[in-house]
Amino acid sequence: MKIGNQTIKLENTPKILHTSSMVGPKEMQGPLSMYFDAHTDDIFFGEKSFEKAESKLMKTCIDNLLSKVPIDKSKIDYIFAGDLLNQCISSGYAIRDTNIPFFGLYGACSTFCESLMLASLFVNAGYANKTVAATSSHFCSAERQFRMPLEHGNQLSSTAQCTVTGTGAAIVTTKDISIASPYITYVTPGKIVDMGITDMANMGAAMAPAAYSTISTHLNDTKRSVNYYDAIVTGDLGKLGSEILVDLFNKEGIDISKVHKDCGTLIYDLENQDVKMGGSGCGCMASVFSSYFFEQLKTKKLNKILIVATGALMSPVACQQGESIPSIAHAIAIENEV
């Protein structure tokens, strides 16, 4: 049921039955290493190209997810997935052999919440009993496609973010499954917000206003305050984007800083790893939510969280043609009690 301006209440409160995550070597050097299910020390993951490596990461992550639950792959009704690569080939090739009906999505780094929203809305509506949401990104395939080939050895801008080599997947089921798991209670799909930022090396600044728009709308629609949530988790605003988000709420007299977390700043040690403003990419929130935050929910260290994946919908071609960066953020409320 739609409530307010943009939010949908999931009256049948689907469950996130389980999650799976997998990352690359740099992410394993970061502070969340103990939470990831799986990792590879080989950035090529045994493949001949970065694109094939990324696709294999997602495929492995989905396989790992399905091995964790007592559910046969053939019982998954639909899968929702996307990534950053042109024509979303990481997802397409990862899902090719699963024999599961597939919805391909593109929301840039917001895609993890876009896929998890649709996966839970399908279960809530009775269109499916079991759905999977998955996204991935890979530092090397993203650098080649969006910026420069790695061989170029260019310096990072001080406002740049580092695309996470990682993937995450979640299985959503009806609430009648007896395993205790967090529920999805509300989703707030976002509108595009474009404040005129044209610097592709400053995505945090481009995306922060979109995160602000979606979080504000979600709180208005649900009549909740910032402090209702134990954590409001953005996808990959990074250090600078997070500061801008806090500032935007401060202007409204709201202090979001105590509950705000950002997957892009959590996944790396910003002091000691050369990642500038932090992590980004479809795989950033996917891997951090599917490891650290899901564990925090399962162990009741957190009970009510709002996850808000943020995406910058530009392309190198659009930016070369002088366009600014349209951004979007999608929010999902996940709670242990309903």
Place this chain on the structure above:
Amino acid sequence: MKIGNQTIKLENTPKILHTSSMVGPKEMQGPLSMYFDAHTDDIFFGEKSFEKAESKLMKTCIDNLLSKVPIDKSKIDYIFAGDLLNQCISSGYAIRDTNIPFFGLYGACSTFCESLMLASLFVNAGYANKTVAATSSHFCSAERQFRMPLEHGNQLSSTAQCTVTGTGAAIVTTKDISIASPYITYVTPGKIVDMGITDMANMGAAMAPAAYSTISTHLNDTKRSVNYYDAIVTGDLGKLGSEILVDLFNKEGIDISKVHKDCGTLIYDLENQDVKMGGSGCGCMASVFSSYFFEQLKTKKLNKILIVATGALMSPVACQQGESIPSIAHAIAIENEV
């Protein structure tokens, strides 16, 4: 409600209240010219790049759609859209200023049905009262991105298809609106099918098995026969792909040829326009359904149709790396009586 293996029955039968279409000069020289709402003779549509022209096509089409119905833009709950360009920039920039919450999709040329499926499923579930689905493609932006810059002047392969410069959009509403319009009764999201085709200039052959898979599954799930429908309309199999589809059904002892139509062969005069196997692209089914087929439904010349958009999920990078072409098809049953 899910029925059978892959199909969802839309018990609340949302309506396609209206559609809008717009095409370029070559499409206006084809046999469907009288059905399109709008067209441009300028392949640049007054813009400085093909990408900006494509985005403006989609934006104009959505504006035209909303001008046809007595509904304020602010009452549209969600918009579902996608295109072929990297990072789906045609959709992103077209929708940027609409202030409507946005789901970005990528299903290659299958995206029109993917967006219309989700738009109707949201209305059916009560998540929305009014949704819009839109897709676009542009010959010149697609050639540059997927094949060669036009300046290269390369010859087309004999099995090639010509990307349609066109766009289509539909508005889906709850059935209680008093205007007589066709209903969406069933959707069948597709699985990826990859029969090992590696020739990017033979997409019809790559996509035909996916169309066969989805149509067969739809008929099994709904317990309908081919002849239940007045027309089974594929997106852009083209002449060769259509022949393969007919052959695949013939092997099962089913004659689909009498009801099968393909938007890619309808939109051009294959004898006299240099388009080889016919049209393709996200804008092909979008513009042909939103003009010709919607008119046929409204005037009751057709009363029961199944539209099946087909997509090839490869990328130039994947094909250069030796990958075959994964394909997908999504089907939607549209009927005047429920």
